[in-house]
Amino acid sequence: MMGNSENEDPLEDLIINYNELNSSVIEELDEEPSALEFMRFVARNTPFVVRSGAANWQATRTWTVNYLRELLRDESVNVAVTPAGNADAPTPYTSPDDGTTTLVFAKPHEEDQPFMTFLSYLISQEHRQQSPQTPSQATTSITTTATGEIRYAQTQNDNLRHEYLPLFAHVPATIPWARIALARDPDAINLWIGNSRSVTALHKDNYENIYVQIAGQKHFVLLPPVCHAAVNETRLRPAVYRRRRMEVSGGGEGGGEEEGLELVLEEGEGEEVPFAIWDPDRPGENATRYSALVQPMLVTLDPGDMLYLPCMWYHKVSQSCSPEGVCIAVNYRYDMDFTGPLYPLSTFVRSISSKALQRAE
Amino acid sequence: MMGNSENEDPLEDLIINYNELNSSVIEELDEEPSALEFMRFVARNTPFVVRSGAANWQATRTWTVNYLRELLRDESVNVAVTPAGNADAPTPYTSPDDGTTTLVFAKPHEEDQPFMTFLSYLISQEHRQQSPQTPSQATTSITTTATGEIRYAQTQNDNLRHEYLPLFAHVPATIPWARIALARDPDAINLWIGNSRSVTALHKDNYENIYVQIAGQKHFVLLPPVCHAAVNETRLRPAVYRRRRMEVSGGGEGGGEEEGLELVLEEGEGEEVPFAIWDPDRPGENATRYSALVQPMLVTLDPGDMLYLPCMWYHKVSQSCSPEGVCIAVNYRYDMDFTGPLYPLSTFVRSISSKALQRAE
Ligand SMILES: O=C(O)CCC(=O)C(=O)O
Ligand SMILES: O=C(O)CCC(=O)C(=O)O
DSSP: OTTOOOOSOHHHHHHHHHHHHSOSSOEEESSOOOHHHHHHHHHHTOOEEETTTTTTSHHHHHOOHHHHHHHTTTOEEEEEEESSSOTTEEEEEEOTTTOOEEEEEEEOEEEEEEHHHHHHHHHHHHHHSSSOOOOOOOOSSEEEGGGOOEEEBOOOSSGGGTTTHHHHTTSOSSOHHHHHHHTSOOSEEEEEEEOTTOEEEEEOOSEEEEEEEEESEEEEEEEOGGGGGGSOEEEEEEEEEEEEEEEEOSTTTTSEEEEEEEEEEOOTTOOOEEEEOOOTTSTTSSOOTTGGGOOOEEEEEOTTOEEEEOTTOEEEEEEEOOTTSOEEEEEEEEEOOOOSSHHHHHHHHHHHHHHHHHHHO | OTTOOOOSOHHHHHHHHHHHHSOSSOEEESSOOOHHHHHHHHHHTOOEEETTTTTTSHHHHHOOHHHHHHHTTTOEEEEEEESSSOTTEEEEEEOTTTOOEEEEEEEOEEEEEEHHHHHHHHHHHHHHSSSOOOOOOOOSSEEEGGGOOEEEBOOOSSGGGTTTHHHHTTSOSSOHHHHHHHTSOOSEEEEEEEOTTOEEEEEOOSEEEEEEEEESEEEEEEEOGGGGGGSOEEEEEEEEEEEEEEEEOSTTTTSEEEEEEEEEEOOTTOOOEEEEOOOTTSTTSSOOTTGGGOOOEEEEEOTTOEEEEOTTOEEEEEEEOOTTSOEEEEEEEEEOOOOSSHHHHHHHHHHHHHHHHHHHO
16 A cells, blocks of 8 residues: 555654655745645645745845835834743743753734834844854843843735834735635735744644745745644743843953843643653654654755745744844745645554653653 | 543544534535645545535436347456345354354356346345345355345446446546546446445445446445444455355255355465444444444435545445336545554554453453
8 A cells, every 4th residue: 555654653664754755855936836736736746946936036136234214114023032932832940949851832022113213133143143043042031131131023814014114015915826726815825024034933834835035045844734842842831031131240341230031930820831842953852752753854945945835844944144144034824725635644653652652651 | 722622532532623624514515625625625634425426427318228138239248246234244154164143255156147137136136026125144154045135246347448348438537526526537437237236335445436337236334444443344264155056955846956155264374354233223243332422424326426435434335226127336436545643543543442342352
């Protein structure tokens, strides 16, 4: 039988069978698909990239740093601030009470900043460290900003049609082949502006996602929905960074007060967040016995590239900057179709995985 | 969370979640879909029926019994012969050695018959019993044909382009929207000729199926692939009917020899056949603890109706005859796409189901 390996463990077989039947190399198109061609990928829940599909967009052609400054001179924007580029990420938290360390789900400190301030900060931080470095994980719950806090404009609330409205005219209002195929308009169109210090941790969304690179590069690590048992989904307490003035010893002026970011557990009603804690870039840590079976799909987007990221695929995203020192992307999110077998089946894989991993503990 | 019920048993949740998110009433179109519209149904693995979609086909308009006799006057055709209309069906078998009865997978006796003989047999049998009756299950392994054996032309080897070639010009050589959407030609185009005594037992295929009613009616009971745990898949020994002359007592001329059908186990290499033994029309028999959760989708096809039967859906099919006493259908089968998550996920559901049901025994 095709793709029916005969191991003992159905979760293992699931990943192995999937790998046998599917390539882990992304399909590359050299022009945009028709609505029907797109729908075939949606039906297979399989990513593709259109190289240079958005190369002629006004955004891709014109969004230099100076031009953005001009267009958004008087705007304020919402910024996610973290010590290590770890907005919405599993993060070690050390309890001030008993000194024990656990993983929590760290949300960024969010604040409005003048766009000019935000952009200059990103760029000068990027240029200070010539070779982009992998953000280190925050290992304490209090971090001073002496080493430089990390900022990322990553609101996902349809920001390009609200906060960044002056830029919206520079991208298509819809992606025709996606709109026609999915028979709906995008639920959100979002702009992402960051530098190489931010990483989006592995997670999945209930959206069909058309992700378009404008400046710099994004590096996606993609895992199909069948890999649930590999990502070690764990219930994490939610915590949030907040700014705090704190004592520092040493430093340039021999100690004193400095602004820092403190990770604070959310109290009371704060429900635990089920979240993947396996990181495909550190495969030996927080792994399950299924993690080694996964064959991640790796794709780097260059300016003008468009990625179809199907609903429910796990994705981890890191970034490199343009020569100007920024990384800019726009994505179109469409509500997924919850009818058909895929959504209930993915819930099913999730509960079988969680039972299997609990049993093993 | 949408469609996430919180029972203990993931297999139960799977069926319940599916039912919450999907209608068990088939979608009805009143004209043929475009390739894109069709692809949306393929993506959702969801059936639909186009009422009267094939009403203008030459086959639908012209295939009277007399016209078929004229076209196929000199042809021989392959006929499946069974005592109870149970070709390829779970059937009780009583061992001649020890008298024990077990379910086996009964294949029909197959033989070539002049088309004229076959058709006359079907029709006169149908007209003898005015009100179509539900075929009774064969309960012994030897059945005389005194009550009338059941014949069904049901070869599924692309017969309309081979055995029945003279008829092929009366149907479209392809279904354009299916060919364009699936980007392939049909793997097989099959003709089905039977009467109300034949039933096709619940099973599933790895094909996308466009099923078109020409004369009479077909009654489909459809279950989605997520219902695997409900159908009680069981490994059955294969057996085949063969003709045999046997002694009969009584009867019109006070006993003598008569032709009968004997069910014979296949020897040796005959591998066991995993087959659904639950029958949604007799829900209390051979049920699993999941069977009662299933909400079958019922659809009757009238002449000219076209059904999209998605790959991997369980289907049981019974039939009613036209006033002329026959039931005729044509179907187009397209190889399914094994890429994407659906095929490995359905294999996964199957192995979890089989483990769960074994545990319960
Ligand atoms: O660009 C990023 O940092 C993350 C993108 C993402 O997670 C998404 O589009 O869903
Ligand atoms: O028409 C029938 O009797 C059965 C049809 C069927 O099983 C199929 O088309 O796969």
